[in-house]
Amino acid sequence: MELGVNIWSFIDRILCWRQPCACCGAPGRALLCPGCLADLPRLDNPCRRCAEPLPAGATPLCPRCLGPRPPAFARVHALFAYAPPVDRLITGLKYHGRWEAARLLGSLLGEALAGADPLPDILVPVPLHPRRLRRRGYNQALELARHAAARAGLPLEAGRCRRVRHGPPQAGQDAAARRRAVRDAFAVDGRVDGLHVGLVDDVVTTAATVNELARVLRRAGAREVSVWCAARAGRTSGT
Ligand SMILES: [Zn+2]
Ligand SMILES: [Zn+2]
Incomplete structure (x- = not known):
């Protein structure tokens, strides 16, 4: 071994x-x-819950997180803003199999996770639909999560969540369209009773995907869901 x-x-x-x-x-x-x-581009003034970049001097929480239906996740932790050169690293990983980008960003995520309090009990990558997985050949979120789990010493449960409904690519869609596209798109295998689940993704844009996953994980018993992403985009950046 x-x-x-x-x-x-x-x-x-x-x-x-x-x-x-x-x-x-x-x-x-x-x-x-x-x-x-x-x-590398740091996030300026992120919402304390969903990490959406907010104008300087804004309240610590964005209007959506302050509203009557706050997200199902406890918090989004983002390493960087989705801006050069991080955007190029991520598209290189996502579309061109740049494994060294997965190693760099995944290890940095692992370092952030290792210092987290509370620490998640398990890490789960945001799943791709099997059809998209076949076309791309790999899941970039899983590649990040592998390095993050190894660095932080956390168990990786890659098969825990599945994408059961295929949606169109989300790039360029507005927040409402993204929410519709991911509704009932995911399934959790088995129960995660009492666990704090750390979801890993490459980029969070409107948080619709991770919010829906957090919803189904909490329905499956998760005590808490936190989100760990390499980059956080603003709602207008169209990723
Ligand atoms: Zn350099
Ligand atoms: Zn927010």
Whole structure:
């Protein structure tokens, strides 16, 4: 077992040997050099619950989270704003199989998770519908969650949630259309009674998908659902 882990970390080191920084091209061994890593776009003034970027000086919660039907999740934790170069890293992972982006962003998510209080009991990636999974060949949320779970030492339950209804791609849709598209789109296998479930996704935009997943997970007994994403987009960014 130990030997296997060592072999993988060895292969991992070889694969990223002398890889230029994806942002500025500086030679190095990581996807991003330390300078570019420090310059990644932070979220300005996020809503304390759903992490939607709010205007400066706004209340800590957005109008939707303050309203009569707040989200089913406890909180969205986002590493970065969905802006260059994080958007390019994520589209590279999502559409071009850039595994080094999954390693970088997933490991950073794992570090954030390791310091979380309360810590989730299990991690669950946002599932793709089997048809989309066949077309893409992998689920980018699962690739992030693998690294995050390994780094944070948390159990990964990749098959716990399934997408049972196929919806059109959400890019460019408004919030109401996204909510309709994900209604009853997910199923939970078995019960998650009393568990704090950490949902992992690449980008959260309107939070319609993670809100619907949180709803079905809580119906299946989850005590709490928190969301862990690499990037948070604003509602108008059309991702
Ligand atoms: Zn750089
Ligand atoms: Zn909010």
